[in-house]
Amino acid sequence: MKRTHRTISLILSVAMLLGVLGLPAEAGGFVPAGSGTSASSEPLTVVTQPESQTVNPGATVWLTVTAQGGKTPYTYQWYRSSSATAAGSRVSTNQNYTFTTVSRYSGYTYYCVITDAKGDSVTSGRAKITIGTNAESEALSVKTQPQSQTVSAGASVQLTVTAQGGKTPYTYQWYRSSSATAAGSRVSTSQTYTFTAIARYSGYTYYCVITDAKGDSVTSDQAKLTVGMNAEPEALSVKTQPQSQTVSTGASVQLTVTAQGGKTPY
Numbered sequence: 001m002k003r004t005h006r007t008i009s010l011i012l013s014v015a016m017l018l019g020v021l022g023l024p025a026e027a028g029g030f031v032p033a034g035s036g037t038s039a040s041s042e043p044l045t046v047v048t049q050p051e052s053q054t055v056n057p058g059a060t061v062w063l064t065v066t067a068q069g070g071k072t073p074y075t076y077q078w079y080r081s082s083s084a085t086a087a088g089s090r091v092s093t094n095q096n097y098t099f100t101t102v103s104r105y106s107g108y109t110y111y112c113v114i115t116d117a118k119g120d121s122v123t124s125g126r127a128k129i130t131i132g133t134n135a136e137s138e139a140l141s142v143k144t145q146p147q148s149q150t151v152s153a154g155a156s157v158q159l160t161v162t163a164q165g166g167k168t169p170y171t172y173q174w175y176r177s178s179s180a181t182a183a184g185s186r187v188s189t190s191q192t193y194t195f196t197a198i199a200r201y202s203g204y205t206y207y208c209v210i211t212d213a214k215g216d217s218v219t220s221d222q223a224k225l226t227v228g229m230n231a232e233p234e235a236l237s238v239k240t241q242p243q244s245q246t247v248s249t250g251a252s253v254q255l256t257v258t259a260q261g262g263k264t265p266y
Helices: 002-020
Strands: 045-048 053-055 060-064 066-068 075-081 089-092 096-100 108-115 121-123 127-131 141-144 149-152 156-160 162-164 171-177 185-188 192-196 205-211 217-219 223-228 237-240 258-260
Touching: 045 121, 089 096, 141 217, 185 192
Parallel strands: 053 127, 149 223
Antiparallel strands: 045 066, 060 096, 075 089, 075 108, 108 121, 108 127, 141 162, 156 192, 171 185, 171 205, 205 217, 205 223, 237 258
């Protein structure tokens, strides 16, 4: 017992001495029971990179980065550069950099240097911002197609389309046709076409021609409408789901759903 007490006293004395000298107990090879050792963190890395964008003058651009590893908290320094290699000038110290586009900066690149609490730093990839009323974008296409429906006479019918790519804003022209090949007649210029089902139009098809600001156009699929006094509706369900989107701050976002079956109106 005396030897045990002497050992404990010696350990405590060493720990106290190290404390007086301002050294951590680990420096003398002593680790207090239950304290454990701090696990080394993973290297500082960029998890979310800023993304290149094509926008019109005056649009709001939102660039963001996220980091992991190293030692928190992180600091951020954004740069704007006239080329893909030049260092550029400092523009923001926020994690999220939001700004209004100016034509003279079209083609410039933006990147962020993230520094952790230990002083280690990592540089994000470069995001190129292209600005101009004639800026190239992806081709115009139909994102959400109108859906065929079976309803009773007098029921409310809703057909909708969404587009992507091209140059906004879009215009819409709906057509009703007696067959899958005939051009048909114009019935609406709204993105969503809502009307009351009439028995004499049972079997007709409906489609939409979408035109962008450059004059390019794309035609949706044809939706067939079956109308009957005793039409047996299917169970109520969601036909078109809302779609995830990535947009700039201030941009207009449109979410839509369409249903089928059950009993209208919804």
